[in-house]
Amino acid sequence: MIIALDGPSAAGKGTLARRLAAHYRLALLDTGLIYRAVGARVLADRGEGGETDRAIEAARKLQPQDLEQPGLREEAVGAMASKVAAIPEVRLHLIDFQRRFAKTPPGHAAGSILDGRDIGTVICPDADVKIFLTASAEARAERRFQELQAAGATTIKARVLADMHERDVRDSARSAAPLVPAADAFQLDTTTLSADQVFDRVVAHIDGRISRRGS
Ligand code: CDP
Numbered sequence: 001m002i003i004a005l006d007g008p009s010a011a012g013k014g015t016l017a018r019r020l021a022a023h024y025r026l027a028l029l030d031t032g033l034i035y036r037a038v039g040a041r042v043l044a045d046r047g048e049g050g051e052t053d054r055a056i057e058a059a060r061k062l063q064p065q066d067l068e069q070p071g072l073r074e075e076a077v078g079a080m081a082s083k084v085a086a087i088p089e090v091r092l093h094l095i096d097f098q099r100r101f102a103k104t105p106p107g108h109a110a111g112s113i114l115d116g117r118d119i120g121t122v123i124c125p126d127a128d129v130k131i132f133l134t135a136s137a138e139a140r141a142e143r144r145f146q147e148l149q150a151a152g153a154t155t156i157k158a159r160v161l162a163d164m165h166e167r168d169v170r171d172s173a174r175s176a177a178p179l180v181p182a183a184d185a186f187q188l189d190t191t192t193l194s195a196d197q198v199f200d201r202v203v204a205h206i207d208g209r210i211s212r213r214g215s
Helices: 013-024 032-044 051-060 064-067 075-086 088-103 119-123 137-150 155-174 195-214
Strands: 001-004 029-030 112-116 129-136 187-191
Touching: 001 013, 013 029, 013 129, 013 195, 029 088, 032 051, 032 064, 032 075, 032 088, 032 119, 032 195, 051 075, 051 088, 075 155, 088 112, 088 119, 112 119, 119 129, 129 195, 137 155, 187 195
Parallel strands: 001 112, 001 129, 029 112, 129 187
Antiparallel strands: none
8 A cells, every 4th residue: 555645834734644554554754854854964065066957966875874864853954855845856856756666665564654845746646545644834833843843943823934935935935846636636724623633534534444445
C-alpha cells in the first residue's frame, strides 16, 4: 500500500503521517526533509557560485543519510527549502529517490507513506490512498508558533504568520509541481479538529478503501 499525504505547512501532516505509519506498519518518508537537506547544503556553501547551480548539484548528489543531519528543522532552512523546491531541475533529480522509497520501502514494511506537497500529483499518481490536509493560515501559524516555542526558539506570532504566508504563496504559485490537491484526494480541513479526530477520520477513509478493494 502506498499512501500519498499532501498539504501546506503545519496542516498536521507530520503527526498524522507518524500515526498512520505505526498503525498500518508503513515506512515513512517526510519528503520535506529532502528539500530541507538541499536547502541546508545551499546555505552551507554560501559564496560558491550561484544559488540555483548549487541547489541542482546538491539535489543530484543527495544521499539518504543527508536527511538525518541536525538542524534541518530550523526556520531558515525551511525558507531556503521552499526556494530550492521551486527549481524544476532540483525536483527532477529528486523524483527517483522518492519513487524508489515508495515502491521498495526499507525494513520489509507493508508499504509506504510519503508526506509532502506533490506526492499524489507527481511522485505517486497511482498511490492507493491520497490525502490532502488543509487548515486556515491562522491555525497553522498558531501550531507552528507553539512548536517553535516548545523547541525554545524566540519568535513572535506575527513573524511566523508572515513567513508562512510567504512560503504558501511560493509553494502554490510555482510552475514546477505547485501545491494542489490531486483530483482523487480525500480532502480534510483540520482547522477545528484535534490530532485524534484527524487520525480517526483518515483511518475510516483508508479502511473504507481497503475493504472496497478487497470485496
Ligand atoms: O515542515 P513544513 O511543512 O513547514 O515544511 P516541509 O514539509 O519540511 O517542506 C519544506 C519546503 O519544501 C516546503 O515549503 C516546500 O516548498 C518544499 N517541499 C516541496 O516542494 N515538495 C515536497 N514534496 C515537500 C516539501
